[in-house]
Amino acid sequence: MRISQDEIVNAICLHMADRKQVRPTDVLVELCWDEDTGFSAEVTVQGRLQYLVEANMLEAIERYVYQEYQQRVYRDQIHLDVEDEMWADIDN
Template sequence: MTKLIIPEEDIILAVCIYIARQRKIEPAEVEVELFYDDYSGFSAEITTVYGKQEIVTKHIISALREWIKENLHANPYAGLKLDLNRTNGIYARLRSEDE
C-alpha cells in the first residue's frame, strides 16, 4: 500500500467544485478557507454570492471523494483522511494499492 498526499490547494479546489455544483454557480465564485481546531476538528468557511456558510469534516471528505474519483481516477474510499502539519497546513492522505 502506498499513500498519496493531497495538498491544501487541491482540497480547496475540491470544495469549490463541490459547493459550486450544489449552488449551480461557477467554482471561481466560491471562496474557501480551511480550519482546524482541537475541539471540532476540520471545517471550512465558504463564501459565495449566497453568503457565508460553514461545512464540517464529512462535507470536506465528500468533496474530496468526488474530486479524487473524477481527477485522479482512484478509489475515493481507500482510506481517505484529513491531517494537519504545522509547516505545510491541512492535507489529505489517500491510501492506494500498489500496481
C-alpha cells in the first residue's frame, strides 16, 4: 500500500488535532526532508510551532491507516520516501 503526501498531511493533522483537542482544520502541516536530519514535519496548532521527528510522523500514519483503512500496521512496516513529493510505502 502507498500513502500519498496529502494523506501523510491528513494523518498528521488528525493526530495532532486529537492530541491538542482542536479541529483538524486548525492544524497546519509542512513536511520536510533534510539530508542530515531525515524526515520531519513543522506543525502549527493555535499559533504554536512544533517540530515532529520521523517517529512521530510514523505514529500518525499508523493511526491513520487503522482509522481510514481498518488495517493494523507497525512502524517497521512504514517506509517514508521523497522525490518530488513525499510518500509512505507500507508493507503488508
